[in-house]
Amino acid sequence: MGNLMNCPQCGKLFIKTLRDNCDVCYREEEKQYDDVYKFIRRSENRNATLLDVSEGTKVPESKIIQFIHQGRIRVKGFPNFSYPCDGCQKPINDGRLCEECKNRIKSDLSIEDFIKKKAEEALPSYHTDDN
Numbered sequence: 001m002g003n004l005m006n007c008p009q010c011g012k013l014f015i016k017t018l019r020d021n022c023d024v025c026y027r028e029e030e031k032q033y034d035d036v037y038k039f040i041r042r043s044e045n046r047n048a049t050l051l052d053v054s055e056g057t058k059v060p061e062s063k064i065i066q067f068i069h070q071g072r073i074r075v076k077g078f079p080n081f082s083y084p085c086d087g088c089q090k091p092i093n094d095g096r097l098c099e100e101c102k103n104r105i106k107s108d109l110s111i112e113d114f115i116k117k118k119a120e121e122a123l124p125s126y127h128t129d130d131n
Ligand SMILES: [Zn+2]
Pocket: 007, 008, 009, 010, 011, 012, 021, 022, 023, 024, 025, 026
């Protein structure tokens, strides 16, 4: 049994099953994944940057990073390919976090909590002194 919900990408109502987006967006995403996968597999693209891949495939950078975060795309062997660490925005090219951020995560803190905490810290502070 699925629940009726709005697709986060296009806003269309759909029945939520295992996926978080509707069929149209799902198929679009699979096509994008395919394009990125094929692009980085070609040996002449070994030195591609994130921007090169995005321009070569017409897939937005954020989407490519999403595929990497999901573990569907690996760019470890690409010397020029980097994207921001989810914790500190430092360029990395494997996983979601740089070594430093990984080390800073305590065992009681999940990656999600850590990223949320970092995002809150990064917000401008509106705190003012009362006196
Ligand atoms: Zn959709």
